[in-house]
Amino acid sequence: MSRSLIAVAAAATLLAGCSGVREHRGFVMDKALASAIQPGIDNKASVTQTLGRPSFAGQFTDSDWYYLSRDTAAIAFRNPHATRQDLLHIRFDASGNVASVDRTGKEQIASVKPMRKTTPTLGRKRSFFDEIFGNIGMVGSGGLGGAGNAGGQPGGQ
Helix, strand or coil, X not given: CCHHHHHHXXXXXXXXXXXXXXXXXXXXXXXXXXXXXXXXXXXXHXXXXXXXXXXXXXXXXXXXXXXXEXXXXXXXXXXXXXXXXXXXXXXXXXXXXXXXXXXXXXXXXXXXXXXXXCCCCCCCCCCHHHHHHCCCCCCCCCCCCCCCCCCCCCCCC
């Protein structure tokens, strides 16, 4: 093989690693079937027969069913981002009939960006040397179970 052919093959291999990856996660949403669910007409059995089991149900009660569908895209080694999202939320009343149907999209996705690389904590700031040498002389002082602690020693008062 010639060197130019090897160089072209190597370049094609490197560029293939930078190609985007698209994925579909969750429920495969059929718009016609999802729009067929009507409050006051359908119940849990008819929703299960039409759409199947939900992606997840409410955490504290089984009266909320969620069907989630999300398409994501990522380039090379970057984190994936949502390109499309459909959420179908079906709420049932106490007798198992559909009370409401809500549809939302990608606008409900929250983007959380940390402000710093460290988490602020309460307390005092200690330097490197304070961390290493800060406990010198603290062993045996009052309240730490040392010699002066009458309750911690046998024969104490």
